[in-house]
Amino acid sequence: MPELPEVQTITSQxxxxxxxxxxxxxxxxWIKMLQVLNHNDHIKIKKSQKFTKKSNQSKKASILFExxxxxxxxxxxxxxxxxxxxxxxxLSSGHLLLVHQKMSGHLLLxxxxxxxxxxxxxxxxxxxxxxxxxxxxxxxxxDGRMLALSDLRxxxxxxxxxxxxxxxxxxxxxxxxxxxxxxxxxxxFRKIIKSxxxxxxxxxxxxxxxxxxxxxYADESLWxxxxxxxxxxxxxxxxxxxxxxxxxxxxMKFSIKVGGDSMSDFRNIYGKKxxxxxxxxxxxxxxxxxxxxxAQIKRIKIxxxxxxxxxxCQKKA
DNA sequence: ACTAGCCCCTGGGAGC
DNA sequence: TGCTCCCAGGGGCTAG
Numbered sequence: 001m002p003e004l005p006e007v008q009t010i011t012s013q014x015x016x017x018x019x020x021x022x023x024x025x026x027x028x029x030w031i032k033m034l035q036v037l038n039h040n041d042h043i044k045i046k047k048s049q050k051f052t053k054k055s056n057q058s059k060k061a062s063i064l065f066e067x068x069x070x071x072x073x074x075x076x077x078x079x080x081x082x083x084x085x086x087x088x089x090x091l092s093s094g095h096l097l098l099v100h101q102k103m104s105g106h107l108l109l110x111x112x113x114x115x116x117x118x119x120x121x122x123x124x125x126x127x128x129x130x131x132x133x134x135x136x137x138x139x140x141x142x143d144g145r146m147l148a149l150s151d152l153r154x155x156x157x158x159x160x161x162x163x164x165x166x167x168x169x170x171x172x173x174x175x176x177x178x179x180x181x182x183x184x185x186x187x188x189f190r191k192i193i194k195s196x197x198x199x200x201x202x203x204x205x206x207x208x209x210x211x212x213x214x215x216x217y218a219d220e221s222l223w224x225x226x227x228x229x230x231x232x233x234x235x236x237x238x239x240x241x242x243x244x245x246x247x248x249x250x251x252m253k254f255s256i257k258v259g260g261d262s263m264s265d266f267r268n269i270y271g272k273k274x275x276x277x278x279x280x281x282x283x284x285x286x287x288x289x290x291x292x293x294x295a296q297i298k299r300i301k302i303x304x305x306x307x308x309x310x311x312x313c314q315k316k317a
Numbered sequence: 318a319c320t321a322g323c324c325c326c327t328g329g330g331a332g333c
Numbered sequence: 334t335g336c337t338c339c340c341a342g343g344g345g346c347t348a349g
Contacts, residue, residue, distance in 0.1 A: 102342085102344075155342085155344090171345075214342095215342075215343085264342090305341090305343090
């Protein structure tokens, strides 16, 4: 699942490939993922377009898609950046396209054609990877290539609107500091974590506390820092906190270097896997031996999410 | 102002 | 072999 390193990988690659290209057309077979914010409307539009009633679905869907298309076709891509786990594609005329890949979504650059309502890759090779075959949105670019979103679980979200409207969405505004931001000091990390009473694992996953950390990197960082995932956040002493701060940042920087984590669905924009899954110490290693002490890695549930840890190295303190 | 729990999805694994 | 059931998992939303 895309967390900060995976989103950063995609962002950097896109920034290299797509600026200055113009979006010529759009195709989608899963309009539910789209949101359009209008210059005149308030943000609440979003709610009425959730298609809770089936009878209204197709009509609303086509209106929404027309608006989406109308607002994006002809726009030129200016730059690509990242906020938290969101990809921001800045367009001409002050428009902004936001993509949150959620669990299984990933953007791909390539060529597809539509056959019987389904997007089929025009080239073999990497596009044969099954995980790249769930295309639900395509942007046709002016150089003949296409930017597509593959998303097995259909959880991804795409928002289009004026820059200020998109950036003032509550889920963007409430994001905590980015864990890789160069201005994000240990002191600010310490202050934030010390103010939280919840279990540290849960606190790290909360994007309004700090942004970028997801399940894999939370587990891996806590192992490296030797902190039990159920430790109450405000009770972690400074020495441990410092280890945690360094662990998160070191692990994420390293993961970016190896192209992100493809344990599950993640692929880069060329459809290729990253390498970080080879370095997991605890994530998805239940019942295997801890690399440090040989104890069996345990898996527990913390607020509905699985947490992997070494019961011997990571004691509650 | 909290937080626990539901919901969105689908491939894959377990059980029969 | 094939069917059914259940589950993961980010994060918004709602009910308590």
